Amino acid sequence: MVWNRALKDRLSAESGAVTRDWGGRLPVAIIYANSYHIGMSNLGVHALYRWFNSRDDFVAERVFWEEGPQSTSGALSVESRRPLTDFSALAFSVSFELDYLNIPGLLDAAGIPARSSDRDESYPLVIGGGAVLTANPLPVAPFFDAICVGEAEAILPELARAIKETLGQPRQSQLDRIGAIPGVYVPRQKASVKRQFVSNLDDFPVGTAVFTEDTEFGDMFLLEVQRGCRFSCRFCLVASTFCPFRYRTLGSLLSQAEAARKYRDRIALVGPVVSEYPQLVELLRGLRGLDYNLSVGSMRVKPISSEVLEELVKGGVKSLTIAPEAGTPQLRRSIGKGFSDDDILEAISKIGEAGIRQLTLYSMVGLPGETDDDVRSLAALVLRCKTEADRHHVVLSLNVSAFVPKAHTPFEREPMTSAQDIDRRFDLLERSLSGKGVKVKPDASGWGEIQAALARGNEKLAEVIEKLDKVSLVGWRRALKGAGLSMEDYARRRFDEHEPLPWDFISM
Ligand code: SF4
Incomplete structure (x- = not known):
């Protein structure tokens, strides 16, 4: 069959995939409810895959959800092309709310009832985890038998033991046992739950486990450097769901990088604010010593170190992203970003002087308290940035998305600006910058509301x-x-100050 051949081709194009004998092992499907290309760009999938396959008593295989002909495949695993019903447990790694929309279809295609209440022990246990489920799993809670709240590494040892020891028992006994594990929320039992996290990241190396060209970062080894953040921007999920700020030791990062060098000659450092890594210069030098070309995500506007920039340029970095987030110092202060316009211009100057030739600014519109004048100020700030960038021969672009209120952030009660207003502000921004040499990339607002x-x-x-x-x-x-139901109920409404919130049962 076409899809079977496609899966086989995919596996043969990978390095690092594990194809294990199932004999005597408990099979777990690691599922990403989106395409292979997107799922393989997600370090959570790699971390779960590595964790289960490092144990003798488990075998883990990956499953993705494709559009087109492969969606009729019954969601087969990449490794052995088995259907989901052959597995004892399905572990969904969920990083984006919009992927919720694929979960029932994926289960349905595999012949598994979407709702936990319609499944008994003859079906695999369906377990979810990831940042968005940690913040508020309720819209998809009825589909899961259990949800991990917090970091998988802190919960998995006990959860894996419980899955093994309750195999074959009635589903209710399984759920009773699993629901007693700290950090596990069993929707059918509706108890409160406390987020779990690990204290020493070095105990759990996270990086690309399976290499393929067919991802966003196909030519790179992705290496997780840190978790959490020492800042507290009011819109940001990282500060609440991944706190406290922790980072890996220099030695452990370099030894992971060394082991992966045979697969890739380019490395991307992954973390909420990589520029906050305390020994960043030493890390970059060490990676260059391993003959890696370097790549980093977003840098914080302030502080931005010339020494770090110099190392990045020596490591082949040609483009960077910084996030002014908003156009005026007042609006930035109100969202927890305390830097001035001059700080942004100074950062651009340093970036240009270091020899970086492409810079992306990232900003939001629709922030609480924002007016059209703030959007005009954002356009004016971008033009000042453009002048500074031009002085250093840096090509500037602007990515803009709509502010989306999230559970467990200080802005959790704020309404989402209506799609019409978001569109109007995108339009205002684009018109203000039209013909000025700045490429503006706005995100589609309709999906932001959803x-x-x-x-x-x-x-x-x-x-x-x-x-x-x-x-x-x-x-x-x-x-x-x-x-x-209506969007007023969820997206556009301000939750009253004293109104209990649906996600209050989760404590961070
Ligand atoms: S937006 Fe960035 S700096 Fe602010 S809390 Fe989130 S990760 Fe930290």
């Missing part, structure tokens, strides 16, 4: 997700209306 609804939703949204005949904006609106 993301906000899912981020702050309750279990009623499970019905909407389940009834989606097609993952599209029109399909969503139709299903939402069919369930008697």
Whole structure:
């Protein structure tokens, strides 16, 4: 069959995949509810895959959810092309709210009832985890038997033991045992739950485990440097769901990088704010010593170190991203970003002087308290940045997305700006910058509103997700209306100051 051959081709194009004998081992499917290309760009998938396959008593295989002909494949595993019903447990790694929309379809294609209440022990245990499920799993909670709240490494040892020891027992006994594990939320039991995290990251190396060209970062080894953040921007999920700020030791990062050098000659450092790594210069030098070309994600505007920039340029970095987030110091202060316009211009100057030739600015529109004047100020700031960038022959572009309120952030009660206002502000920004030599890339706002609804939703949204005949904006609106719900209920509404929040049962 076509899809079977496609999976085989995919596996043969990879390095580092593990194809183990199933005999005597408990099979776990690591699932990413989106395409192979997107899923393989996600370090959570690699971390789970490595964790289970490093144990003698488990075998883990990967499953992705493709559009097109492969969606009829019954969601087969990449490694042995087995259906999901052959596995004892399905471990979903979920990083984006919009991937919720694929979960019931994926289970359905595998012949597994979407709702936990419709499944007994003859079906695999369906378990979820990831940052968005940690913040608020409710819109998809009815689909899962259990949800890990916090970092998988802190929960998996006990969870894996419980899965093994309750194999074959009635589903209720399995759930009773699993629900007693700290950090595990069993939706059918509806108890409160406390987020779990590990104290020493070095105990759990995280980096690319399987190499393939077919990802966003196909030519790189991805290496997780740190978790959490020492800043507390009011819109940001990292500060709450991944705190406290922790980082790996220099020695452990370099030894991971050395082991992966045979696969790739380019390395990307992954973390919320890589420029905050305390020994960044030493790390970059060490990686260059291993003959790696370097890549980093976003740098913080302030402080930005010329020494770090110099190392990055020596390591072949040609482009960087910084995030002013908003156009005025007042608005930036209100979201927890305390740097001035001059700090941004100084950062651009340093970046240009170091020899970086492409710079992306990242900003949001629709922030709480924002007005059209703030958007005009953002355009004016970008033009000042452009002048500074031109002085250093740096090509400037601007990525803009809509602010999306998220559970467990200081802005969790704020409404999402309406799609019309977001579109108008995108338009205002584009018109203000048109013909000025700055490429503006706005994110589609319609999906932002749906993301906000899912981020702050309750279990009623499970019905909407389940009834989606097609993952599209029109399909969503139709299903939402069919369930008697509206975007006002979730995305556009300000949650009252004293109103209990659906996700209060999770403590961070
Ligand atoms: S936006 Fe960046 S700096 Fe601010 S809390 Fe989040 S990760 Fe930290």
